[in-house]
Amino acid sequence: MIAGFDYGTSNCAIGVFSDESAQLIAIDHGRTFMPSALYALERELICESVGQKIPQKSLQDSFIALRENPLNQARRVRREHDIAASEQSLYVGHEAFDQYFSLPEEGYFVKSPKSFLGASGLRPEFVHFFEDIVTAMMQTIKQRAEIQLGQTINHTVIGRPVNFQGMNSEQSNRQAIDILTISAKRAGFSSVEFLFEPLAAGFDFEARLDKNKTVLVVDIGGGTTDCAMVNMGPNHRNKIERSADFLGHSGERIGGNDLDIQLAGKNLMSLFGMQSILKSGLPMPTQPYWDAVTTNNVGSQSAFNSKETSYSLQQLMLDTTEPALLQRFIKLRSQKQNHHLVRSAEQCKIALSDNSANKVALDYIEQGLSCDVTQQQFSDAIKRPLTRVIALMQDVITQAGRQPDLIYITGGSAKSPVIRQAIEKNLGSIEVLDGDHFGSVAAGLTLWAQRIFA
Numbered sequence: 001m002i003a004g005f006d007y008g009t010s011n012c013a014i015g016v017f018s019d020e021s022a023q024l025i026a027i028d029h030g031r032t033f034m035p036s037a038l039y040a041l042e043r044e045l046i047c048e049s050v051g052q053k054i055p056q057k058s059l060q061d062s063f064i065a066l067r068e069n070p071l072n073q074a075r076r077v078r079r080e081h082d083i084a085a086s087e088q089s090l091y092v093g094h095e096a097f098d099q100y101f102s103l104p105e106e107g108y109f110v111k112s113p114k115s116f117l118g119a120s121g122l123r124p125e126f127v128h129f130f131e132d133i134v135t136a137m138m139q140t141i142k143q144r145a146e147i148q149l150g151q152t153i154n155h156t157v158i159g160r161p162v163n164f165q166g167m168n169s170e171q172s173n174r175q176a177i178d179i180l181t182i183s184a185k186r187a188g189f190s191s192v193e194f195l196f197e198p199l200a201a202g203f204d205f206e207a208r209l210d211k212n213k214t215v216l217v218v219d220i221g222g223g224t225t226d227c228a229m230v231n232m233g234p235n236h237r238n239k240i241e242r243s244a245d246f247l248g249h250s251g252e253r254i255g256g257n258d259l260d261i262q263l264a265g266k267n268l269m270s271l272f273g274m275q276s277i278l279k280s281g282l283p284m285p286t287q288p289y290w291d292a293v294t295t296n297n298v299g300s301q302s303a304f305n306s307k308e309t310s311y312s313l314q315q316l317m318l319d320t321t322e323p324a325l326l327q328r329f330i331k332l333r334s335q336k337q338n339h340h341l342v343r344s345a346e347q348c349k350i351a352l353s354d355n356s357a358n359k360v361a362l363d364y365i366e367q368g369l370s371c372d373v374t375q376q377q378f379s380d381a382i383k384r385p386l387t388r389v390i391a392l393m394q395d396v397i398t399q400a401g402r403q404p405d406l407i408y409i410t411g412g413s414a415k416s417p418v419i420r421q422a423i424e425k426n427l428g429s430i431e432v433l434d435g436d437h438f439g440s441v442a443a444g445l446t447l448w449a450q451r452i453f454a
Contacts, residue, residue, distance in 0.1 A: 001016060001151045001153045001154060001155075002017065002153070002154075002156070002449050002453045002454060003015060003145065003153045003155070003156045003157075003446065003449060004016075004022065004157050004200070004442055004443070004444070004445030004446030004447070004449045005157065005159070005442075005445060006158075006200075006441045006442035006445055007036075007114060007137075007180065008036055008114065008159070008221060008222055008223075008441070009114045009115055009222030009224070009255060009256075009257060010036055010112060010222025010257070010412055011033040011034060011035055011222070011438060012027070012035075012036055012137065012141055013027070013032055013033050013034070013439065013441075013442035014141055014142070014145045014153075014156075014442065015442045015443060015446035016145075016153075017446055017449070017450035017454075022204070022442070022443040022444075022446035022447055022450075023446075024439055024442055024443070024446075025144075025145040025148050025149065026144075026148055027141050027144045027145055027148075028093040028094055028144075029093075029094065031094075032439070033438055033439075034093035034141065035093050035096070035097060035111075036111065036137070036222070037092065037096040037097055037100075037109070037111045037112075038090070038096050038113065038133055038136060039090075039092075039095070039097075039099040039100050039107055039108065039109045039110075040090050040091075040107060040108045041081070041083060041087075041089045041106075042074075042083070042089070044070060044073045044074040044076075045074050045077065045078070045083070045090065046108075046129075046132045046133060046136055047067050047071060047074055047129075047132045048070075048071060048074035048075075048089075049090045049136055049139075050063070050132045050135045050136050050139065050186065051063050051067060051071060053136075053139045053143075054135075054139075054186050054188075056185075056188070059185060059186055063186065066128070067128070070132075092136070092137050092140045092141075093140075096109065097343070100340070101340060104335050104336045104339075104340060105334070105335045109339060111295060111339055111342075111343075112222060112223060112257055112296055113130060113133045113134060113137070114134075114176075114222075114223055115253075115257065115297075116130055116298055117130055117134070117164055117175065117179050117180070118163075118164025118165035118172030118173060118175055118253070119165065119298050120165065122175070122298075127175070127179065131179050131183055134179060134180065134183035135182075135183040135186045135187055138183050138184060138186075138187035139187045139188070142187050142188055152188075153188075154189065154190045155190065155191040155192075155449065156189045156191070156192055156193075157193045157194065157195050157200075157445045157452070157453075158184060158192060158193070158194050158195075159194070159196075159197040159442075159445050160173075160176070160177065160180070160194045160195070160196060160197060161196070161197055161226050161251050161253075162196055162198070162224070162226045162227075162249050162251025163224070163252060163253065164176040164224070165253050177194065180192075193449075195444075195445060195448050196226065196228065196249065197219050197221065198217040198218070198219040198227060198249065199217070199228055199230065199242075199246070199444070200440075200441045200443075200445045200448065201219045201408070201410045201411075201435060201440040201441050202215060202217040202228060202232060202408065203237070203447050203448055204435065204436070204441075204443040204444035205232070205408050205410075205440065206230075206232040206233065206236070206237045209233045209234070209237075210233075210234065211234070212231065212232070212236065213231075213232055213233055213406060214229065214230070214231055214232075214402065214404050214405045215229070215230055215231075215404055215405065215406055215408050216228075216229050216406070216407045216408070216430075217229075217230060217408050218393060218407060218408070218409045218410070218411075218414070218423070219409075219410050219411045219414075219440075219441065220255055220256065220389065220410075220411035220412075221255045221411045222255050222256040222413075223255045223257055223296065224251055224252065224253050224254065224255050225251065225252060225389050225392055225411075226249070226250070226251040226392075227249065227250050227392050227395075228248070228249045228396065229246075229248040229249070229396050229399070229400040229402075229404060230242075230245055230247065231244075231245040231247065232245070247399065247401075248396040248397075248398075248399030248400040250393075250395045250396050250399070252388060252392055254385050254388050254389065255411070256346070256411070256412055257295075257296045257342075258296075258382075258385045259349055259382045259385060259386075260346040260349060261294055261295070261296070262382050262384070262385060263348060263349055263373070263378060263381045264293040264344075265290055265293050265381075266380075266381040267360075267371060267373050267377055267378075267381055268341060268344070268360065268362075269289045269292075270371075271325065271328070271362070271369065271371060272289065272325055272328050272329035273320065273322050273325030273326040273328070273329055274286055274289040274329075276320060276321060276322040276326070278316070278320055278321065279319050279320070279321055280319060284316070284320065284326075285312075285316070287303075288303075288304065288309055289329070291303045291304035291309070292333065293338060293341065293345075295339055304333065304338065305333075309333075310333075313326070313330050313333070328365065328366065331365070337364065337365060341362070341365075344360050345360070348360045348373050348378075349378065349413070349416065350415075352375050352378050352416065353415040353417065355375075356374060356375050357373065357375065358372070358373055359372050359373075360373060375418065378418060379418045382418070386418070386419065386422050390422060390423070390426045390427075393407075393423070393426075393427065394427075403430065404430060405430075405431075406430060406431040406432070406433055407423065407431070407432045407433070408435055409423065409432060409433070409434060410434070410435035410436065410437055410440040410441070411437060411441075412438055414434070414437055415434075415437050
């Protein structure tokens with residue numbers, strides 16, 4: 001069977017072609033979208049789970065040989081922590097968040113692993129670790145989809161951003177694609193192809209066009225923003241070779257996660273002493289706070305969890321004029337609640353798509369703790385990343401050498417009226433249409449998979 005697979009930064013989805021259209025499959029307790037998150041009782045058990053579930057014997061044998069040391073560590077961890085072989089040790093999607101929220105200081109939790117795949121300077125053992133995380137998620141998603149369908153999925157098209165990272169983009173893209181390809185094969189897909197995510201979103205839209213148009217597709221995903229200028233319509237959509245219709249593209253590692261991080265840093269971290277003053281009269285150093293909320297960066301998370309940061313915070317306790325706030329931050333750090341805080345910022349961002357203000361409840365940190373955020377405050381917080389999004393759109397228009405007939409925006413963060421207003425303000429009186437903000441990429445990948453594999 002053939003499927004389109006959106007392994008997204010914020011959410012994952014998988015679709016099949018049925019009744020002449022793309023149909024998304026329920027993969028997370030009746031939901032067609034699964035949060036991109038994984039929780040393991042111990043991080044060593046991720047590798048073990050992957051090895052046990054690789055369906056092809058030759059790939060499984062090869063994996064076991066490559067992961068001999070991590071698999072030995074997994075067996076040791078099971079003995080030391082008395083984790084029975086029958087006990088569930090791995091959770092994905094909403095189940096991963098549930099486990100993390102209930103026991104944040106225990107286990108291993110990762111959100112948006114796609115953000116890390118193109119990171120520069122990763123040592124081989126970290127590349128292997130990310131391969132295992134992605135494989136574990138893909139194995140679960142594929143298995144759940146196949147149970148729903150009652151058939152095996154053999155071929156897939158996976159979405160990819162234009163650039164996974166801003167720096168060393170060619171090397172980063174190659175590394176990320178290699179990780180995704182290896183993971184998909186180990187998950188059981190026999191054929192794997194890739195398609196730019198903005199093109200996938202555009203193909204879903206193109207199926208509804210009754211006239212030829214030059215369309216600027218803007219996909220503001222969780223981890224990246226990707227733009228493409230494409231000739232679309234009845235004269236184009238049935239072609240397999242579309243390179244002549246592809247007039248320009250741009251992409252950068254900036255997306256919904258970055259908006260959440262900015263909102264968390266600029267509007268929530270004041271509750272933890274970020275804007276306080278030291279007894280010396282100097283402002284509180286802000287780097288530990290930004291490291292805490294920059295959950296999509298390996299280096300920032302390593303710094304936040306380091307012994308150096310622990311020592312620095314203890315020293316700052318002697319000099320702060322607001323020790324209760326800094327102690328609250330130290331508690332957040334010790335209980336690993338920084339991911340939860342960014343999740344609260346994300347939910348606030350979503351709420352502000354339909355409301356002028358939102359109260360962010362932080363009872364999981366301290367009973368009664370909350371913060372009011374207005375739509376204007378959100379707009380101010382995301383000004384820098386939003387400026388970069390607009391620059392990507394203008395770059396594509398320059399590449400194409402023409403103005404688009406219309407702008408098609410998709411991706412979860414594209415729902416925000418703040419973003420839409422910025423687009424309309426900076427690009428003039430071009431018609432702006434909204435797509436299925438969560439499903440357009442998965443649907444487009446499914447349509448393309450059907451076209452090239454059927």
